[in-house]
Amino acid sequence: MSATRIVITGMGAVTGFGFEWQRLWSEMLRGAHCIRPWQPEEAQGDSFPVRYAAAVDMSLLPDYLRDHPAWSRPLETRSRYGWVAATQAVADSGLEPDGWRDAAVLCASGAPQHMLADMLLALPEDKAGRADWTHLMARAGEVRGEGSLRQSNDRLARTIAEDLGCEGPVINISSACAGAAQAIGNAFQMIRRGEVEIALAGGADSVLNLDTMGALYLLGAASAEQRWGADLCRPFDRDRSGLIAGEGGGFVVLETLEHALARGATPYAEVLGYGSSLDAYKVTAPDPQGRGATFAMQAALRDAGVEPEQVDLINAHGTSTPLNDATETLAIKTVFANREHYRRLAVSANKSQFGHLIAAAGAPEIMLTALACRHDRITPTVNLHHPDAQCDLDYCANQAAARRVDVALSNSFGFGGLNTSLVLGKYREESR
Known part of the structure; x- marks a missing residue:
């Protein structure tokens, strides 16, 4: 474990809840969700089988963001949301414009938006x-x-870097639902290695179109359930039926603690460790024993120098799919088996509230994990009324919890068996 301490000093998020992380945090603490009726623009009537999604609502756009160039330039939808989220994170950090010249930009993006x-x-x-x-x-x-046809997959990363005047490393990551978490994890490693002092990392995605949602439906990943209405996202519940897609973006500013304190910044949380793995099992299904997820969590804990018994919270991947939720629960039990520590853990599934942001998913989830560490508040897993027999942990069902969170783990698992875990800790002035 490196002696260099790395902290989160800025956050920006665009979700179905709006365009500011503060609104995201407050809405989630009160147990709200932003999943609404939805159909692709190209569909005739209500003919498309997937009927619900967590779309971004432009009526929630604050006045101060209405003149943002993201709305006037020819960009994919995901790039618009990502650029705005990155702008928010930069402003939130308080870093001066000249501080970004040597910084790194790491951005995850998903499938291109075919029209x-x-x-x-x-x-x-x-x-x-x-x-x-x-x-x-x-x-x-x-x-x-x-x-x-007119966009490249790295357009968002380049746009953000050009906007900030960054001349340091600019990296585009495409690793499905693990993408944004991998961007943050790689940024953490770059800072720890001494390559840069500051990084902006996260991702953006919008799959709410006929092309991509049709593919997700045909893969059996997206839910077409209608009996629960907008409450169909039910991680760990026996009636879960598939993911419910969202859209948006999220970015965090990472920097060395020394650099942050020198400029008078107050960190949200400290990033302690990063782990990644590959299931090597099947493109559309996790290893049934959860081996890949287990390896990623164990690697992150080793990297952080943290014992499993020190972890208070797991922000679960929690997709509301039959396979993921049971497998992730099994992996958690494996990693935290000593003295059955898994029974004392709090587990939360953010996707129950703002849907699955696919490539961007890990970014707002990391922010909520950081805020849990800072405020000792855990957002709930909503719509969990009848837990699956295989899902028997404390998922903070339907109500936010006030619990001490000193160390937390955030999981992001992607198609193809790509697994990523990040360990965060409560920021303390004294050295660890």
């Missing part, structure tokens, strides 16, 4: 029944600037 209207420009078909791409090229001027 059906752009694809249709390839029509009419040729005589062989194939799309005529020469026809598309001839109509290139009609291709919308915010769609995948």
Whole structure:
């Protein structure tokens, strides 16, 4: 474990709850969720089988953000939300503009936003029944600037870095639902190695389109359940039926404690360790014994120099899918088996409240973990009324909990068996 202490000094989040982390925190503490009826723009009527999502509500946009260039430039939806979240994190940190020149920017992003209207420009078909791409090229001027045909996957990372005047490392990460947590973990490691003193890390995603949501539905990942209405996101409940997608972005500012104190900043929490693993099992399902998740948590704890018995809270990946929730519970029991410490842990599933932000998911979850450490408050797992027999931990069901949180673990597990865990600790002035 390095002697260099690394802290979170700025946070920014865009979710279905709004455009500020403060609103996200307050709404989640009161047990609210932002899942609402939803259909893709391209769908006819209510024909699409997935009926609910946690979409960003532009009516909640604060006046001071209405002139943000994200709304006027040709960007994908995910990049708009990510840029705004990054701007918020930078402002929240209080770092002066000249402090960003040598900083690193690490950004996770998901699948590009394909637009059906752009694809249709390839029509009419040729005589062989194939799309005529020469026809598309001839109509290139009609291709919308915010769609995948005119965007690169690293556009958000570059936009943020250019906006801040960063000349340091700029890294784009694409590792599914573990992406934002991996961005933060890699930023932590870069600072610890002495490569940079400051990093902005997180991610953004928006899968609320016919193309990506259709794929998630066909994979069996997205819930098409309707009997619970908007309360269908039910992590660890026996009636859970699949993930409920959200959209948005989240970024945190990481820096050395020495640098933060020198400029008078007050940290939210300290980042203590990072672990990552691969299931090497199946693209769309976790290892049934939870081995990959177990390895990631154990690696993060070793990296932090923290014993399992010191952990007070786990911010679970908690997707509301039949496979993940039972497997993650099993992995937690394995890691925290000594003296059955898993029975004393608090476990919380943030996705029950703001949906699954896919590549961005880990970022707001890290923020909520940091706030739990700072305030000794744990957000609830909502809609948990009938726990699955395989899910028998303390999930803080339906009500926020006031509990001491000195050390917490945040899990993010992605398609393909990509697993990431981060250990956070309550910031204390004295050295650990």
